Amino acid sequence: MTPAIEIPSRFRGPAGRGNGGYVCGRVAAYVDAPATVTLHRPPPLDVALAVHRDDAGSVRACDRGTLIADAQPAPDAPRLEIPGPVTPAQARAATGRARYFQDPIFPDCFVCGPARESGDGLRIFPGQLTGRELWAAPWTPDSSVAEPDGRVRAEIVWAVLDCPSGIAAAEAAGLETAIVLGRLTARLAERPEVDQRCAVVAWPGARAGRKHSAFSALLGPGGEVLAAARAVWLTVPWPRSTGTS
Numbered sequence: 592m593t594p595a596i597e598i599p600s601r602f603r604g605p606a607g608r609g610n611g612g613y614v615c616g617r618v619a620a621y622v623d624a625p626a627t628v629t630l631h632r633p634p635p636l637d638v639a640l641a642v643h644r645d646d647a648g649s650v651r652a653c654d655r656g657t658l659i660a661d662a663q664p665a666p667d668a669p670r671l672e673i674p675g676p677v678t679p680a681q682a683r684a685a686t687g688r689a690r691y692f693q694d695p696i697f698p699d700c701f702v703c704g705p706a707r708e709s710g711d712g713l714r715i716f717p718g719q720l721t722g723r724e725l726w727a728a729p730w731t732p733d734s735s736v737a738e739p740d741g742r743v744r745a746e747i748v749w750a751v752l753d754c755p756s757g758i759a760a761a762e763a764a765g766l767e768t769a770i771v772l773g774r775l776t777a778r779l780a781e782r783p784e785v786d787q788r789c790a791v792v793a794w795p796g797a798r799a800g801r802k803h804s805a806f807s808a809l810l811g812p813g814g815e816v817l818a819a820a821r822a823v824w825l826t827v828p829w830p831r832s833t834g835t836s
Contacts (some may be wrong), residue, residue: 595639596652601711602636602701602750609634610701612753613623616746618642618662619777621650625668627776636732668778671794671816672724672809681720682727682790688718689726689758696769696829704753710735713747715791715834717755718802726759726793730803730809734785748809749777752820756805760824763795764803769829773802778822781811788812801826 595764596617604610615628621644622748632654634640640652649660691703697705703715710733717728730764736747755771783789789810796804802823 592693594701595641597639597825598634598636604699604700604702605633605771606699606734607633607636609636610750610753611803612750613701613746614660614773615662615753615772615775615777616749617650618650618660618683619749620745622648622658622662622823625778626662627665627774628660628662629669629774630660630772631769632660633814634659656785665778666775668776669806669808669819671778671780671808671819671820673806673810673816674794675723675726677720677725677790677792677816678809678814679729679790679812681787682729682792684721684755685718686717686729686798689716689762691758691762692716692718700754702750703758709733713751715751715755717758717791717793719759724763724794726755726762728755728791730789730791731787732785732789733782738782743785745779745782748782749775749820750816751791751809752807752818753784753822755791756820756822759793759807760795760803760805764798766803766829768825768826770826771836772822773825774817774823775820776822779818781817783809783811783817787822789817 619626661700717726793807
């Protein structure tokens with residue numbers, strides 16, 4: 592058993608739960624190379640999760656014996672490519688155009704919550720590009736999410752790759768209910784530096800019952816792909832009154 596991990600309340604998604612992408616990134620840190628992380632239970636906040644690693648390189652994060660997430664190496668992680676170029680101007684123009692932001696189910700989400708202030712949440716608000724099945728938003732990281740070397744922490748990159756793909760999946764399918772992250776597979780090539788003008792793009796994949804797949808990528812200032820991910824999202828009933836992925 593390796594040291595425990597804890598998800599601070601800053602990194603919440605739904606109320607009282609960890610943001611799925613951030614949690615995946617924390618667990619993936621114990622896996623060499625690209626990883627797939629599956630969320631089995633809503634990740635609790637401010638709770639020490641015991642991390643177990645086996646000889647095959649797989650990892651389990653548990654809360655008092657209950658499996659919360661597991662991770663394993665992912666040689667099939669998405670390539671560092673996107674369906675087509677996205678300019679910074681296009682990403683800026685698309686910001687906030689997703690229907691989701693008219694009445695967000697998770698307004699306090701660390702990644703996409705409009706109720707979070709700059710320097711606290713990431714405030715990534717993707718919208719669909721005109722005439723394309725591609726969602727995009729700009730993002731400029733600040734020092735609060737960086738390592739001492741000035742580059743964004745890996746788990747933050749995982750978080751960035753989370754919500755945009757969920758919004759793309761839900762809107763492409765015309766969903767009227769909430770969806771939550773079930774699995775995330777990511778490949779990180781380079782972590783951006785603080786104050787670099789980046790962009791996040793996402794596009795939908797296949798659908799099967801409650802499962803909706805989607806893809807996302809983090810682009811650097813020159814449009815280079817710094818990281819890419821494949822996600823599986825699950826539809827869930829969610830009373831609108833609960834507020835605060």
